[in-house]
Amino acid sequence: MASGLKVTAPLSISNINCGFDALGASLSLISDQIIGRRMNSPGVKINTITGEGKHLVSTDPYQNTAGVAILRFLEFLNIRTEGVELEIHKKVKCGSGLGSSAASACGAVVLANALFGHPLQNRELFPLAILGEYVASQAFHADNVAPCLFGGIMLVRDTRSLSIHRLHIPDNLLITIVLPELQIITSEARKMLKPDVHLKQMVRQSANLGSFVLALERNDYELLSASLQDHVIEPQRAHLIPGFYEIKEAAFKAGVTGCGISGSGPSLFAFSRNTSIAEEAGLAMQRVLKKHKVESRVMVARIDSEGTVLH
């Protein structure tokens, strides 16, 4: 496809132990790419999908998060005679727990906006990206979309009112990502959760979210480590990852600040404050997975602060 525009949209971790549906953080150097151009027929045409798990993603624009996001964009602006054609390159396959769907949705709306001369602000693109991501997760939530679009570590206070808040990124924070070769369907992982939580668990979980915010704002790694606990979701999803608690133990032995499942998994993340811990932890986690006959890939990233970027 000649003379198109290109965007990169970062992948992101979400939940981050204590912030189910409320916390997300975008990852530097780990991003999807979308290339696109205007076309003289209405709607969206997805020409090719390349990269990881390309066969898992539909090229039907109505079944594709990038496609739906742009369709919503075109509807919103009442653009009826023109459309967008796309080429999508996936860095990781969907269902990795790294906000792959959100990346497609964010990339798509930023691209479309650029192709039509920037009629909307990023703030206005945000709900359109959320509508796009709905196709994949069957839920309206912004914990991946917010960091992917805007960058940084984001607290989603309220999706409906688009109340999202960028948190301070602690100095030297590194994120180790371990991506096991396992398939988890986001919407299934969501359905498996008990609809209710014990009041006491709610108190512990929400107090940890409060102190997580405080730890970031104050650059307090000790408090950050204490806050990175999940009393509600992790116990219900741990069995999806063979050797999960052993993996965590290996990460903590390597010296990480915190460790958990990203999104609904199977990706795992660990926070640490120096490169050698981040790398060592990744290898240690990978070794445990291998012992359990699961292959995996390790990546080390920083928090990306730019979000979805047009090139």
Added chain:
Amino acid sequence: MASGLKVTAPLSISNINCGFDALGASLSLISDQIIGRRMNSPGVKINTITGEGKHLVSTDPYQNTAGVAILRFLEFLNIRTEGVELEIHKKVKCGSGLGSSAASACGAVVLANALFGHPLQNRELFPLAILGEYVASQAFHADNVAPCLFGGIMLVRDTRSLSIHRLHIPDNLLITIVLPELQIITSEARKMLKPDVHLKQMVRQSANLGSFVLALERNDYELLSASLQDHVIEPQRAHLIPGFYEIKEAAFKAGVTGCGISGSGPSLFAFSRNTSIAEEAGLAMQRVLKKHKVESRVMVARIDSEGTVLH
């Protein structure tokens, strides 16, 4: 009682909408007083209780939070031949939702510690005060004890590990307290709560606690106002206070930043950032209560930053 020592222990609001069992804030100029001296017989003797609701508080040291707190103090230090005699002056009656029991417990341990030559740090007195307060609330929680003992707005991350964190106090913050003439028993108000919470409610509640912390740290009144919501506890306790939602409406009409039930009630609190709003809101709330045939008292305080103080 001659030649005794005197402490003042501030009353405190707790829960603060989004922080059930996790948030508390101590109030300036609203405090209990305890006077005491060492005696040559073991244990605790409560000579007199004066002030509001004095008949509601037992002078049996084993049934009194101040008494139990000092008994625990004496046990902890293995003091067997001497004891403490007390005179307690209550500013508000117990069961007001203003941490009256915590004030007695904190005042008692600080007093005892002074009487015996300061063998313990305040940090070490903290668990003893929590044990004392247990008598009143039948639960080990620190959301009133922490601000009462140390002052300020406190986030209790974890009671068992005594993980408490002092939050930034926003500039010019005023707290209106409206104390209706109603009796609510803390332990009963606790029992009435459903043991479970919907997962979605947990997400909203914890995200609000996260953004509450962020709002304080950043002095952001707009975010503070948005965060001061209670999706879990308030709906279950609102019926205990006649005209509750009308009272809230009156407070918001007067311009407050937030408004809710303090602790398990019946006290109500409102946050605002100037004296005229704080006073006007108090009167407006009082008027609604009066319409519902409930008399009340209004106080306006700032956040106290000293905690329990020896004179």
